[in-house]
Amino acid sequence: MTLVLAGCSTASAGDDRVLTVYAAASLTDVFAQLEEAYEAEHPHVDVVVVHGGSAELAATIVEGAPADVFASANEAQMEAVQELTAAPPTIFATNTLTLVVEDGNPLRLAGLDDLAREDVVSVVCAPQVPCGAATLELAAAEGATLAPSSQESSVTDVLGKVAAGQADAGVVYVTDVARASGVEQVEIDGAAAVVNSYPIAPMSGGESLDLAASFVDLVLGDAGQRVLAEAGFGSP
Amino acid sequence: MPRWMAPLAVLAATVVLLPIVATVARLDWSRLPELLTAPAALDALGLSLATAAISTCLCLMLGLPLGYALATWRSRFKPAVRALVLAPLVLPPVVGGLALLYAFGRRGLLGGALEDAGLSLAFTTAAVVVAQTFVAMPFMVLATESALGAQAGHHEALAGTLGASRSTTLWHVTLPALRPALITGTVLAFARALGEFGATLTFAGSMPGVTRTLPLEIYLQRETDADAAVALAVLLVAVAVTVVALAYRPLSARTPAGAGR
CATH class of the missing domain: 3.40.190.10 (Periplasmic binding protein-like II)
Incomplete structure (x- = not known):
């Protein structure tokens, strides 16, 4: 005291x-x-x-x-x-989007297109929150189809799901990956087109x-x- | 009641009611019908009611035996075990979700075995039910245990001397006497399951129609449309208050009926 x-x-x-x-x-x-x-x-x-x-x-x-x-x-x-x-x-x-995967990228994910693969459980931000709106914009620009298992309320929740192993991949900001452990980033082609x-x-x-x-x-x-x-x- | 308690009672009521009144005051009545009938809102409400109902049934089926076991168990470990069973009450919501991940997640203690058995819980409605059952269970256990603890057990002993089996005694003597406590426990468990947020968000995710319950929908709507969040919050409170008002009357009001049996 x-x-x-x-x-x-x-x-x-x-x-x-x-x-x-x-x-x-x-x-x-x-x-x-x-x-x-x-x-x-x-x-x-x-x-x-x-x-x-x-x-x-x-x-x-x-x-x-x-x-x-x-x-x-x-x-x-x-x-x-x-x-x-x-x-x-x-x-x-400014910040841009990136794919976040488990360290070592065991599923060999190469970009947004792989998120629709049958064997991949992916999570993204909900369209209502900024990172989700940016994700949709980028997917549209790249012509990629997303098939998320969950639309999280924040980028931190997306990162958490991937870090915990519940999801194989997620879409987050470049700076978020730098803050987390046990995960690595896979660059998304054309990510520079959607700038936050x-x-x-x-x-x-x-x-x-x-x-x-x-x-x-x-x-x-x-x-x-x-x-x-x-x-x-x-x-x- | 001593007169000096009256102001304290009023203060207590104010602390609880003022935030609710303030929320209702924020309602945008002109948009209310549109906000409450939005497909996303109806999906979330339906999912919430269904999962909370299933979770409450699970709490009743499992929490009652556990409360019974705790009430009759004689051991010096009992206080410690009881405290652990009640842990979900004090765990911060997100920590509860993490704990569930460590147990049932894909990389959790049981997760690998569940996955091999084809029972992956990740991002399913079942995960929502698990989260709600986890946080609501203590209410059922506590209600059963304290009600049994308050009874002397004379009626059970008498039933035994009359040749009734333990199961017969349970169904015809113990459970009828426990009715008020069981209703209390059930109502509290349902209300807690209905309001469950943090563990669901962390453990089950948030997908419309699958895992996005009303509390999660409210949290998300708040990002873009505060009016919608307020409308849904008032809906959630209204549903909970209605259920509690219908099912739950103070124990004293029931005592004459209970004593007559």
């Missing part, structure tokens, strides 16, 4: 201000690094990153959550909060507008872009 209290008091003595960043789940690792970098530059600021599905985050922001910055995994959810942005959103990263853009904007609902602007600058600047590229994100 004493330790916990001591921890709290040091934290509050050093952190005079708090910057609350709402970021899409796929940005978890990247924003942990950016949080550290920002706090190193601004010793009196405590950056608190709240992660979740973009739709979920946008919904809580609309309901009045005190976000200073919102980094969304798609433009639709940024539009949902557009009345609350303090400055126009900027695209800071990540917008970021400072929000008017928060209390630290000046800090929010400098955090957005960090993400858009060289340091931020380097961390994003290392995680597999494309540049805007």
Whole structure:
């Protein structure tokens, strides 16, 4: 108990201000690094990153959550909060789709066409969520037929099903494969044609507008872009 | 009831009712008929009612014997075993789904054997039933065990001295006396199965008409159409409340009838 209290008091003595960043789940690792970098530059600021599905985050922001910055995994959810942005959103990263399979690719899957094979259990995102809409768009562009066993609510659920071995293959984002273990990616031909853009904007609902602007600058600047590229994100 | 408890009771009712009232207040009445009769909504409702009904039957068939066994078992391991059986009540939903994967998944403990026997559960309606049965079972076990524990067993002993077999005693003496508790357990198990979400999502997947129950449909609709999600949520609550209201009356109201037997 004493330790916990001591921890709290040091934290509050050093952190005079708090910057609350709402970021899409796929940005978890990247924003942990950016949080550290920002706090190193601004010793009196405590950056608190709240992660979740973009739709979920946008919904809580609309309901009045005190976000200073919102980094969304798609433009639709940024539009949902557009009345609350303090400055126009900027695209800071892009992501493309890929096939995720078990390590070693035991079923020798080569592309989207193989997902309709009888011996392949595949899962994709539901058309209602951004990754599912992108998957459909890519399949249409490639003329591939999908025969999924499940239409998951999020890309994390697709990845989970493949990582657990319930499904043989799934369609996820390139950066998701980098985060998971026991799986590898199989590039999809023409994947570059369907690009998912990540917008970021400072929000008017928060209390630290000046800090929010400098955090957005960090993400858009060289340091931020380097961390994003290392995680597999494309540049805007 | 002491007078000081009244404000606390009102507060308790508020904590439970306010979120429900707030949800109903968000309903877009003009779109309600269209939202509730959408094919996706009807599919999900039908699947939910069917799977929850099957799961509840399984809970009754299996949970009753387990509750009975726990009530009559005399062992120092009993508290530990009881606590483990009740674990699904406290497991976070997604962890429950992972636990089911580790047991029945394609790479799980039993998964390989099931697969060889041609009984792959992956992404089937049966997987939904397994998930619902897993989370709802404790209600049935607990209801049976506590009701049996509250009885002295004199009637059973008497039936035995009159020459009744154990099965005859069970059907004609024990079960009629347990009726209120069994109804409570059944209703709670059904309500829990109907609301099951996390374990289904993790273990069974989400496919329209196969594994996408109403809670999963609500979760998905929320991404694109919050009005639809709210409408379906109110439908789910209405179904559950109706079932509970029809089947479940407080134990005290039943006691005279039960005592008369």
